[in-house]
Amino acid sequence: MRILAVGDSFFPTGVFRRALERLESEHSVDYLQVDASRTPPDLPIREYEGDPAEIAAHMPGVDALVVHGAPVVDEVLAASEALRLICCARGGPVNVDLGAASARGLPVVTTPGKNADSVADQTLAFLVMLARRFPHAQRFLLDGHTVGESAFEGAQFFGHDLGGHTLGLVGYGNVGHRVARRARAFDMEVVVFDPFLDAETDGGVEQVGDLSELLARADFVSVHARATPENENLFDRDAFARMRPGACFVNTARETLVDEDALDAALESGHLAGAALDVVHKRADSGPHPLLRHDNVVLTPHIGGATHETLLHGALMVAAEIERLAAGAPLVNVINRNAVGT
Numbered sequence: 001m002r003i004l005a006v007g008d009s010f011f012p013t014g015v016f017r018r019a020l021e022r023l024e025s026e027h028s029v030d031y032l033q034v035d036a037s038r039t040p041p042d043l044p045i046r047e048y049e050g051d052p053a054e055i056a057a058h059m060p061g062v063d064a065l066v067v068h069g070a071p072v073v074d075e076v077l078a079a080s081e082a083l084r085l086i087c088c089a090r091g092g093p094v095n096v097d098l099g100a101a102s103a104r105g106l107p108v109v110t111t112p113g114k115n116a117d118s119v120a121d122q123t124l125a126f127l128v129m130l131a132r133r134f135p136h137a138q139r140f141l142l143d144g145h146t147v148g149e150s151a152f153e154g155a156q157f158f159g160h161d162l163g164g165h166t167l168g169l170v171g172y173g174n175v176g177h178r179v180a181r182r183a184r185a186f187d188m189e190v191v192v193f194d195p196f197l198d199a200e201t202d203g204g205v206e207q208v209g210d211l212s213e214l215l216a217r218a219d220f221v222s223v224h225a226r227a228t229p230e231n232e233n234l235f236d237r238d239a240f241a242r243m244r245p246g247a248c249f250v251n252t253a254r255e256t257l258v259d260e261d262a263l264d265a266a267l268e269s270g271h272l273a274g275a276a277l278d279v280v281h282k283r284a285d286s287g288p289h290p291l292l293r294h295d296n297v298v299l300t301p302h303i304g305g306a307t308h309e310t311l312l313h314g315a316l317m318v319a320a321e322i323e324r325l326a327a328g329a330p331l332v333n334v335i336n337r338n339a340v341g342t
Contacts, residue, residue, distance in 0.1 A: 001063040001326060002082070003029045008049040009036050011068035011089060011311055019315030020066070023322060032058050034070050043071055048095035052076050059083070064322050067095065068314070074100040085109065085325050089314035093335060102339035109321045109333045113174035114314035115305030119252050119278075120178035122304050123222055126276035127167070127183070129298055130220070130248040132159035135274070139295040163187035168218025170211065170234075171225030171253065172197050179222060180205050191217055194225075215242040220250065227254035235259060240266040248274045252304045255279040260291065267294045278304045 005020060007013030013031040020029050034050025043052070048071040055070055059079035065072065066087040077083060077100055086108045088096050093110050101108050129135060137157045141147070167183045169176045172194040180190045180202055190205045193214045197207060208214050215221065221243060225231060235249070236259040243249070249272055251258055260281055266272045274296035280289060291297045317333070324331055334342050 001027045001322075002061050003027055003064045003066060003322060004055075004058055004062045005029065005031050005066040006050070006055055006068075006070040007031065007033045008067075008069040010049075010306075011314075015308075015311045015315050016066060016089075016318075018312060019319045020322075023319060027322075027326070030058065039071075043073055045071055045073060045097055046094040055079075064325065066318050066322075069095050072096040072101070077101060077104055077106065085322065085331075087318040087321055089114070089311075089318050091115070098336050098339075102336045105340050107331055107334045107340050107342045108336050109318070109331055110335050111314040111317040112333055114317060115307075115310040116174035116178050118307040118310045119175045119224075119304040120182055122278060122300070123175070123179045123224075123250060123252050124182045124186070126250045126252070126278075126298060127162060127186075127220055127222070127248075130250070130274040130276055130296070131162055131165075133157055133274070133296065135298050136295045165189070165219040166191060166217055168193070168214040168221045170194070170214065170221065170223045172207075173224065173226070175252070176224040177202065179224065188220075211239070212242055215239060216244065218247060219244060220248045222250040223253045223257055225253055225257060227256045232256050233259040233262075235263070237262040237265065240272065243272065245271055246273045248272065248276075250276045252278045255281045264291055264294075267291070267297065274298075276300075278302055 005013060005016035007016060013033050023029055034054060036049050038051040039049050040051060048069055050070045052071045052073050052075045055076050056079035059076060061082050062080040063082050064085040068089045072086060072095060074097060083106060086096060086101055086106055088108060089111050091110060091112050093108055096108055098108060163186055166189040169179060169192040172192040183190050184204050191214055192205060192207050193211050234257045240262055263275060267275060276298035278300045279302050289299055292299060321331055331342055
């Protein structure tokens with residue numbers, strides 16, 4: 001087979017090389033790093049980088065196309081009559097025109113859960129930072145205050161241990177399971193709400209059937225649900241009002257799940273003790289995000305999956321799917337299975 005792996009600024013070809021080198025003895029593997037400066041703005045896909053024409057020029061004879069964020073549109077698909085598989089090394093292939101791929105009978109495989117460990121690690125880091133009031137303590141230093149030698153200085157920064165407190169997980173998929181295991185190691189009680197959960201939870205984790213019950217019981221609420229049109233602004237003014245006074249809120253999932261104005265109001269009123277978010281809505285104006293006016297807020301720029309291990313894991317998952325294709329074995333993570341009958 002001929003394989004083309006296309007890297008981008010987030011997922012460089014060097015990572016694909018590490019994962020695909022085991023295939024090079026039996027297959028022809030080519031690598032292309034897209035030129036981000038040539039990215040067209042009006043393609044019918046999202047979160048992409050690179051010019052389809054640049055990729056199409058390398059496509060003749062390609063059996064398996066591997067991308068992360070490179071644009072996969074019909075122009076690219078039409079450039080190889082040999083094409084049999086599209087691999088997208090991310091959970092949601094928003095940079096792939098699934099309709100065009102399905103119309104051509106091409107399976108699209110993804111890498112669900114590739115970043116589950118890194119996002120779970122970040123979630124626990126957020127919980128510790130909020131519980132111990134780290135944002136408030138750092139703001140103290142950023143404002144020019146100095147650190148002395150007195151043992152009594154910490155009196156104004158008293159926080160909480162995680163142990164003995166209840167963590168509520170909204171969503172219990174790949175990430176939620178890993179967060180629960182880590183939280184249990186901190187001696188937290190864990191309750192989960194997931195309307196799509198049809199299996200027993202892990203030991204020491206309690207499933208509840210109603211979001212309101214979780215919000216009423218949890219000292220910390222962490223969101224790990226997949227975003228859908230139905231759950232947009234799942235956390236609105238009513239949801240924040242139903243959370244326990246003094247609770248903390250964490251979102252490492254998707255920004256569409258949260259009404260940020262409602263969150264801002266809950267923080268301003270003192271109803272919530274803090275919030276940490278890895279994802280926020282895009283803003284038209286520049287400058288610090290409005291939520292950062294609160295000294296009990298942590299924001300990070302969507303870095304939950306930004307680890308070297310996450311990238312390699314995704315590339316190795318792709319390599320395994322190509323090996324299945326070569327062996328005639330069933331593909332595992334086909335996102336358009338119903339459309340292509342794979």
